[in-house]
Amino acid sequence: MADEGPRGWGAPLYARVLEAAQVGTGTSVLDIGCGSGVFARAAADRGALVSGVDSDPSAVAAAAAAVPEGTFRVGDAHDPPAGPFDVVAAVQLLAHVTNPLVVLRGAARVGGVVAVTAWGREQECDVRLFGDALARWLPPRPQPGGPPPITEPARLRRLVELAGLRVDSFDEVPCPFDYPDEDALVGPLLASGMGRHAANRAGPGAVREAVLRRLAGNRTPEGGYRLHNLFRVLVARPV
Numbered sequence: 001m002a003d004e005g006p007r008g009w010g011a012p013l014y015a016r017v018l019e020a021a022q023v024g025t026g027t028s029v030l031d032i033g034c035g036s037g038v039f040a041r042a043a044a045d046r047g048a049l050v051s052g053v054d055s056d057p058s059a060v061a062a063a064a065a066a067v068p069e070g071t072f073r074v075g076d077a078h079d080p081p082a083g084p085f086d087v088v089a090a091v092q093l094l095a096h097v098t099n100p101l102v103v104l105r106g107a108a109r110v111g112g113v114v115a116v117t118a119w120g121r122e123q124e125c126d127v128r129l130f131g132d133a134l135a136r137w138l139p140p141r142p143q144p145g146g147p148p149p150i151t152e153p154a155r156l157r158r159l160v161e162l163a164g165l166r167v168d169s170f171d172e173v174p175c176p177f178d179y180p181d182e183d184a185l186v187g188p189l190l191a192s193g194m195g196r197h198a199a200n201r202a203g204p205g206a207v208r209e210a211v212l213r214r215l216a217g218n219r220t221p222e223g224g225y226r227l228h229n230l231f232r233v234l235v236a237r238p239v
């Protein structure tokens, strides 16, 4: 969600979704897995009539506060409200749901346009460097098995097609994560589950040192840090 990265990181992603789905004044948008409403806010700022659902009640409360003119409720993206909506957006949702195909079929049933986003492949996203830095203090990563992840563009496209949608556009969107200084880089990591786990084993000082060493190549001339990440935006219509 918006807290996947530093404040404002998602602006280019949201702008691409809104442009590709042609969201403007009066467009009805259902935001499934709306989180704290940052994308919904961007849609409403373009004049869209926004509704949102999320399974997390605290996210729904935050979205309602961020977009007072919208309508938000606790709900399951596998079973969206009937609509119909001009656009259904699943922004950074599909990797989190039990069955992405069912979610996409539901979106295709109630939306004239369906827009989805996903992280790029691991090697396309510098955020993997946090995990690299802490790997020695973390449990071994499970061996990949089963189908390829949603981050694999061919799988995302295939899921969308299997849901009865025809792909209109499939774009790559760079979204750098910018941190003004070392504290801004390390602080949120130490507060995360992964950072807490590592710090419990090695201590926060060792974690900080490991992260700064691993991300030395991402340091900017101003003393901040820039992590280059790629996301994908797919826009499709029911066949």
Ligand SMILES: C[S@@+](CC[C@H](N)C(=O)[O-])C[C@H]1O[C@@H](n2cnc3c(N)ncnc32)[C@H](O)[C@@H]1O
Pocket (backbone or CB within 6 Å): 001, 002, 003, 004, 032, 033, 034, 035, 036, 037, 038, 039, 053, 054, 055, 056, 059, 075, 076, 077, 078, 090, 091, 092, 093, 096, 097, 098
């Ligand atoms: C990574 S966050 C993305 C939030 C938001 N779309 C954004 O881009 O900032 C994923 C969100 O999906 C919600 N979520 C996960 N499974 C869901 C489901 N089955 N139905 C509705 N929301 C779900 C989570 O509660 C969380 O808010």
